[in-house]
Amino acid sequence: MTNSKAGSDTDSDPEATTSTDWANAIGDGGLVVVSNRQPYSHTYDGDDIAVEVHAGGLTAGLDPVMQAVGGTWIAWGDGDADREVVDENDCVPAPPDDPGYTLRRVWLDDDEVDDYYYGFSNQVLWPICHSALTNVTEWERYWEQYQSVNERFVDAVADHADPGDIVWFQDYHFALAPAIARERLDDDTVLMQFWHIPWPAWDTFRGCPHGEAIVEGVLGNDLLVFHVPRYRENFLHCVERVLDDATVDHETGTVRYDGGTTQVTEFPMGVEVDKIARRARSEEADEFWADFTEKYRVADTVALGVDRLDYSKGIPERLRALEQFWERNPEWRGKLTYVEKGSETRSRIDSYQQVQDQIEAGVERVNDRFGTDDWTPVLSFDEYISPTALASLYSHSDLALVSPIRDGMNLVAQEYVAAQVDDDGVLILSDQAGAGSILDAALLVTPQNTGAFTDAIERALTMRGAERRARMQRLREQVSENDLATWTGLNLRAAMALRDGDGSATEPGLPTGGQP
Incomplete structure (x- = not known):
């Protein structure tokens, strides 16, 4: 097996990324990361299988943490040789040269990629969140596949998440998954999500097809995090306009809805x-x-x-x-x-x-x-x-x-x-x-x-x-x-505070930006 780097302009160095012993910090619980793109893929290089390192900001921040914790990373298996290296449970050790955690691959066919990824994710949610309403294109099949793929990823989460674990959803590809997971996982499992793109103001978001379902979906999280305060405030205002039964506290950043509580905050993502x-x-x-x-x-x-x-x-x-x-x-x-x-x-x-x-x-x-x-x-x-x-x-x-x-x-x-x-x-x-x-x-x-x-x-x-x-x-x-290690630490410490009872969604002491 050969190694190669592809597709990104940054790489990762676990020792340089963070010196924190996340295995001890997270304690008895594990970490399950869910992202659309996988950190490593396998492709054919002639008769050999090569490893491509997709090492953008997300991988650079989370890969060393996953290696320390030994958790599971769930992502779409998009490499043409990915199926050749997984076990009977669609898992492969990662990183390939020095395994520290499990990479679980979810398989998507061409129709699912077209409608879930290129369709609803990038022709509905992406333009809505970037205030580009004229670029919104929605077909019923986009929404149907988006729902189906979110459910498939939660199926994979359910195979790997134990009580007390932290499940960390990444970005707009999985707006429905937290609410689905909340119904299926143990109450002690902490669900969190980082929304990497803007959240628009209400006057823009109200043009979102299936907007109510999107808001309800992300409110399945215990912790929802944006980059900056204005996205957080935009989201809280949208909740108030979309869900009559929701209770929103702007000062503490908490939303109570349908028997659950979501802490909403902001931690700016950085670089190495x-x-x-x-x-x-x-x-x-x-x-x-x-x-x-x-x-x-x-x-x-x-x-x-x-x-x-x-x-x-x-x-x-x-x-x-x-x-x-x-x-x-x-x-x-x-x-x-x-x-x-x-x-x-x-x-x-x-x-x-x-x-x-x-x-x-x-x-x-x-x-x-x-x-x-x-x-x-x-x-x-x-x-x-x-x-x-x-x-x-x-x-x-x-x-x-x-x-x-x-x-x-x-x-x-x-x-x-x-x-x-x-x-x-x-x-x-x-x-x-x-x-x-x-x-x-x-x-x-x-x-x-x-x-x-x-x-x-x-x-x-x-x-x-x-x-x-x-x-x-x-x-x-x-x-x-505000470097990448700081961002990673802020997110995980906030999740652990909720899990361990050191902070709660009703206490202003839970970090809302900057160092905890």
Whole structure:
């Protein structure tokens, strides 16, 4: 069996991620994580089977915890060789090279993937939560498959969760699962969920097909966590409008409904700050940058965007601001290169394909208008690069343009800050990203305000060195205080407080953000 890394720009290092002995902290109970995407998949590599490490932020935060606890991670088995390595219970040890926990795979056929994942999850819930009502497409089969797949995942949970365990659902793919699990599992089992994307205001959410069932589903949790306070408040207001029988306490963040109590709070997700900084300082990072600049002949000043090619990321708006910048500041032509590191996503959905076509047209328009034989204003590429290469891009970029129309948190902004080991970069950040509530030394912009966005680019490029360094030092402090290990600890400590009776859904002492 061979090993390979694929599909992500971050990896994981268990010892660096957390030094907490989670096995002792969680005590007698175990941990069951439920996510749509699995941390490891198996694929054919000729006659061999290779392991692909899907090591995004979620895996980086939870994989070392799972290794310490020895619990079960339940996820969709999407690798073409996944069935070849599981046992009779659809389980395989993980990580493959040094097993520490069980990976339980749930199998989905093509219709289920189309309707549960590409359908209801990403053509109903995703656009609703990102306030993109015009992109909502709903068919009855989407809802039927979403219900069915949520029930299937709960079947897997029931096979592995014991009384006293913590079951941690991840994200919007499993809005119905907590209520289903609440009916089937022991009352001593703690159900919790982290909602990684925004929760919209009531006036938007009321357009959600089956919205009442969605709210009832997530209220099956004992603990429901969002990134920032405004999503928490949006959810509590939606509960009040949707469920007449619910009792909502905004001060303590508790909801009582149908005989149960849900604690609702916010813990901002972070990144592995120290690891990213080490990568940025490495010889491999320097070698990548030397090769990159030789291959592409970038200008002396570099602006960077790192995005999934998604309509929520504000990339066409960013290109308009850059176009106006070069129009207003011809002296910067030939002196500034904008690098767009994109990752194609969900292209089979029309709204995604449309924005990807729009981005491609925008890049061509700007380059045709301003480019010369010796200089290309916008360099756009989507091939995979290693985590260290990405850290190199971050550290060598003079400014980062992070301009989502709506985003739950946006870890790219934090990764850029973590890689700024010389404190020279400037972060331009959308005020519609959750990170905008935390990173107060960034230059905040409203992505659709092209003139103000252009002003921010001009300010970033002409900012005095002392101000740049002071702002970046402040940002690095904020990112370090809210790193990935802190986020993991806050979530699990809150769940354990509920389980062990050290805190309750009626006590204000249960943490609602920051260190417990």
